[in-house]
Amino acid sequence: MPATSPAIEDYLKTVYAHTEWQPDPITPKVLADRLGVAPSSVTEMVKKMAAAGLVSHVPYGAVRLTDAGLARALAVVRRHRLIETWLVQEMGYGWDEVHDEAEILEHAISDRLLEAIDARLGRPGRDPHGDAIPSAAGTLEPRNAVLLADTERGHEGAVVRISDRDPAVLRALDDAGIGLDTVLTVTDAAAASVSVTVADRAHTLPRGAAQAIWVTA
Template sequence: MKTGAPSSSIEDYVKVIYSFTEWQDKPITSSQLALRLGVANSSVSEMVRKLKDQGLVDHKPYSAITLTADGVRLALSMVRRHRLIETYLVQELGYSWDEVHDEAELLEHAVSDTFIERMAGKLGNPLRDPHGDPIPAADGTVHMPHAHRMSELDEGHTGRITRISDDNPELLRYLSAQEIDLDADIEVLGRKPFGGALVVRIGSAGADREFDLADEVSSALWVYSESRHAGCRLADV
């Protein structure tokens, strides 16, 4: 790592802060950050002070944590690294989508910028990773699909699966076994009585099947509606 470069801990913190707010508007709190990183609240407080001193976050006591423009720029660089590595592991090395997160966590800090850009070229500069999360471009541009959690959709809603949360590897293995994957067409048929499972029709490889999905599953699936258009934003750099 070159002199003056941020530590891997700082890179991890800004990446987690960014990822928490990527698909929803609520900023992250110190306790949520501690939970996601698997560290004590006192460790988070110390690191957040360091991030603030370096101009990477805005934070006041007992309030949420937000990234500054410099923080966003660093976070997007790390997110780009992580998701390109995940994509490479799946497409070129035959990893399954539930295996790649931990490998990418290790590799993203070790490889050079040149390596990342050559990897991106080898992959054809993909716009999303194996889970459907957008891969930021080198200039900070992020193409975000207008998508909603399947669990929040009304009966009769149609679309296609555009993102699958990678928070739970066991859930990814379940979805893989059920052949529920990105770009599958879906139709919400309704919900079982008394707060029961969400009933959906999912089409994959020309075959439509009905599923009763528990909230944990339907909350991990994000659906893009064809009537809406993809968004694009550029980091404030």
């Protein structure tokens, strides 16, 4: 299997995304759950990727990207996030509609078209959900943010990232007027929900939504 196959790219991107906003490395079980494949399929693929020098792995242990694997993962992430941004800004898609389209297109477009999209968009630094877009050289600007679900009462911050894993959460936040750069203040952090104010308007967010939002620390 070539090192540039769509399947390998999906694995590398998933391994990278798992540790982008938290420190714990991904396990084969979590990798299987994220990709919706059988654990046996993950075992075989991880062996192939390890043989290609893209990941390091010991049996039953975590899967970690090597330097070569990280470089390849960032290239795929760059494609995915630029495509999402292009679909929203140029093609009229909603931010809750672009993930699946980008999953397909990221494996199909040429480097020339990707460069044209990047230039057309003005070299954006983040995608519609706040995720950083790696540069063509594979560099990222560091950011300091905290999960809204982990904040305490009185915390004030601007939204810097919203996970796109659940489109329903994105639509609900859109209806509430909460998006990137929205400044909010935590008024209560209960076990089941987090209450915030946005421009003097109160909102109660379920824990699931609060676990999808990152704000400035």
